[in-house]
Amino acid sequence: MPHQGEILQEAIKNSGISITRIVEELGITRPTIYRKFKDDTLDVNFVQAVGKIIGHDFSNDFTIIQQSTLPFVTNVTRNAVSQPVSVRAANNSAAEMDVSKQLMALQTKYIALLEAYNELLLKVYGPR
Template identity: 75%
Template sequence: MPHQGEILQEAIKNSGISITRIVDSLGITRPTIYRKFKEETLDYVFVKRVGDIIGHDFSNDFTSLQHSTLPFVTQTVSVTPLQSVTSRNSVLQQPDTDSAKQLMALQAKYIALLEAYNELLLKVYGPR
């Protein structure tokens, strides 16, 4: 896999747009962008924003852009050719339902953890 930081640096250099202008547009500092140049993989959103500023499409430069997703809600979706648009919509809605269920389960676990923590605080420090 190509070193994405170096690809980004080269594209910026070839664009002729100054680093100062790019960091001002991104709202970051110069040291931050120089650190990004040293990273092997970069955040998809960051690369997209830089591409918009310099007018460059990085999708041809990177073999795979890493999208920012939460690992516990990542779903693999296989799209199969379908006959009608209606059945295709129902197939595409299935992963959303699974993700929503996963998020609800995580929320329930988080609430249970908070309640257990509150009980522990009451045992240790007593009621106020």
């Protein structure tokens, strides 16, 4: 059974969209996405971002058993709602989504910065 990185790679290949376009839109480098292809598990926000770019829904690509063991999947127990949801709760949820997007953007920028720094070190000092 292929792992998540392989599933992501196959979906990108089947989409016909270039890796260059995907990494530019994500704000990451090519080596980063190639490392992601080797990962057994991937961050759900990263997978969703790639899915938006290539127009692919990854929720159907992972089996229920596989999804239940993933680090980014949380099991949510849903109870019947006896009272209507307040506007305040909806705003909190939207605010949490906004914070989550900001955090993902910062993480992406941080990784890109680290990779640029490593490339600079290699240029200045050469390989070991």
